[in-house]
Amino acid sequence: MKSPAPSKTKKLIKEALGNGALRSAVFKATESSALSRQKIIDQIPYWEDLRDKAHLIKKDVIENLSKYLTQFERNCELNGIAVHWASDSAEAQKIILDIAKQNNVTKVVKSKSLTTEEIHLNDFLKANDIESLETDLGEYIVQLNDQIPSHLIIPAMHLSRKDIGELFAKKLGVEYTEDPAQLLLTARKILREKFLAAEMGITGVNFAFAANGSFCVVENEANAHNTLSLPPIHIAVMGLEKIIPDVSMLPYFLKLLPANATGQKSSTYVNFIGGPTGSAYGEGPEQIHIILLDNGRTKILKDPVLRESLYCIRCGACLNACPVYQQIGGHAYGWVYMGPIGSVLIPQFLGEKEGRLSPFLSSLCGACTTVCPTKINLPHHLLTLRSRIVDSGNSKFIERNAIKIWSKLGSNAKVYRLMSRIASFFQSKLFFNSPLRVPGYNKERQFPLIHSEGFRARFLKMNGDKKNG
Amino acid sequence: MDSRNSILKRIQEAGCYSADTSEHSSTIDLKISESIKSITPESKKDLWDQFKKEIELVAGAFYKTENINASAEIIIKFLTDSKISRVGISNEEICLKTALKIKEIESGLKIISPSQFDHAERKKEYAVTEAAVVNPSFAVADTGTLVFTLKGAGTSYPHFLCDNIFALIDESRIVPNQFELFRRLRREEMKEMFFVTGPSRTADIEKVLVLGAHGPRNLTVLMSENIAQ
């Protein structure tokens, strides 16, 4: 199962909820991530100001996107970085394949990039006889397991060490161990060779700097640095929204991102790339290509409010904070972006029909928005998308009509109370005053009894008593 | 129409507006800088104490040494104890000086410097070298971060391919935080550099922290008052 559709989310949820190991792995990991995040934030008294600032920077970028993109393009070219524009997955895939073919590339190493997951790059390269190997440990594991990441930051969050031990034993022919250090060592040995032999390295971009024509990749494992420094060709794939005006604005984000993503004060490595064969000794790639990917982002831009969803820096904090994600993990959302931000992006990227369930997969508790580093109002956008799905005719016929009728009746207080009295009557006569059975609700929860009088009647009685007394 | 123009056209058609957020933005900046000021140590010594605390929190080691000779001795002790016979260096003068000092004492050691090899050979050599001596341009106190500019280092292979990193740094090179760092860096330097905060790590398996992912396992910072002497 590679990239299941979000319209199948109900089936995927059922599978996830039935998988006790997955649930406990996800619950523990999200809880510990949230805790370590809080520990760091407690040491940053200006945390809320940072969020305000990041919001404003992103707002400026998104509202002036063409200005910053063209500025970035010009400055990249001055630095010797080739800039490519891709409207969709197919175009991005073709650009990468063309570069690979021109340079006789058969072996590619990749560092974690959700944007490349979005364009199904690994499968595409494989289909074109190019080995494309993930090098981030978590990504390496999920690739080996023929899956996509289930979390923006911790790709193999859904797997236990036991699962991973068995996977390595089966796929790599090593002796079974569930010691994370030993498992890492196995991956490290294999990948060290791959880094040195690869003809092309593909990375994502965390932040691109318009005024500088350069960009950065943030990581902990050193795999990204190896990917972008060892092979002779480096391709970086970035969504249009990844830009910020100037590299000097980075410190705000370099506080927000690691705290939110991994509960660190600083990520272990921040790699800045500003041109090929940079040093006096001719080190680093001979070619650097950057692909600016639209793939639906300009569609998102059309809505003046929802375009805020492009402020996302993919830190994953909203996933860890989300009680829904905590229960079902990432794969149940059915796409590369999951959790609250995934539920907001899915219908915008994939359309209201395919994404008709996603914005509803939320209790609207709002925990996500309180942790978002760029203050994206996620519950608000979920609500807006719900109405968009209804307005585009993608809600259920029965529901639509039930709500229409209810709204009509509910406008009249007398009718409104009468409905309750009728239900109460049925409850007493047909169910002998046991709670009504409400399909879809009371499998595990008892439904409350409809009160025999209701508030109004009791209040009037009470008021009568008071007046009389 | 090519993709570039069609993307730009779609952005134009989306009807964004040029929001002027500068005023609000500078108010926030003021708040941030005041808050930072209130928690930032003033003296160099306190900044280094903060740096030490932070780098130790991320599994790095920190020593203050008298001079290069003292640093060299610490490195030699580690190399002999770990039976390491090859030491990589980056391109800064101080690294070469220290390497010569090390070789003077332990003549059996092999020094790998970037200028010895062409590009293709160089990565292979560093990949089989277990220790490296490097020289960061700055140390950032509030996160325990080392800053390397590629222009200065000439290479990043030793920093990432060798398992045990010794970073030599002069006492003067401390900055309180990244905001200050970016004020100190030259525009040209900002393009190609890398920040290092501790040895490489992963917590991808059940959130268990393991050091030495695809890069170094150990990082030792050796700070001297006057490194050039």
Place this chain on the structure above:
Amino acid sequence: MKVSLFIPCLTEHFFPSSGISMVKIFRHLGIDAEYIEDQTCCGQPAFNSGYRHEAVPLAEKFIRLFREKEYIIAPSGSCVSFVKNNYKELNISDELKPALKNISDRIFEFTEFLVDVMKIENLGGEFNHTVTYHDSCHLLRELNIHDQPRKLIRAIKNINFIEMNSADTCCGFGGTFSYKFENVSVAMTEQKCKNIEASGAEYCVGADSSCLMNIEGFLRKHKMNAKTIHIADLLAESLKL
């Protein structure tokens, strides 16, 4: 002083006692509580399910009924927050828009009103049980009500108040979410109920009937020991009203 009661659907039909308790407390404090008989639902279920047009007549009706009121008080944070924060998203008629501002400024959740407006933290009651408090999401995150109910609870004589783990995590109700994704909702409720049990509390106090209905439903179905109680009921009981 006079307050106008905003009685949400669940209070009207299922849990009238929490509304009545609120009235009793107001009377105890010498506050006159009026009830507009023509009120119905605020429209939140329709809005949250994506049916904005259907929510409009309900919102307009609400605004017309409450536009002149000095204080509008409800025993539910969710409904208050909806009126306060989301009515502006609706396409309501222009003539009602100015009134909306007035309503937004004058609508309060019950504990918020007592503590922030009336400046009352100690009602002087007594309750000999161990309780914990569940933060309802909209109360906490949309109205910033965290300390107010805790202050009122802690002030009760002989009460043993314990914070449970993850008191601020959603109970899983989420309105129509609870039946659209029943299994996810239940999994969340189960987690919440486990935390309540683990705290050792006899009662889980809440300020929103919807969460309490959901939690209570799970507790009873699974024959767990803890019970839920609305904060208005708790306060009224502690005062023996």
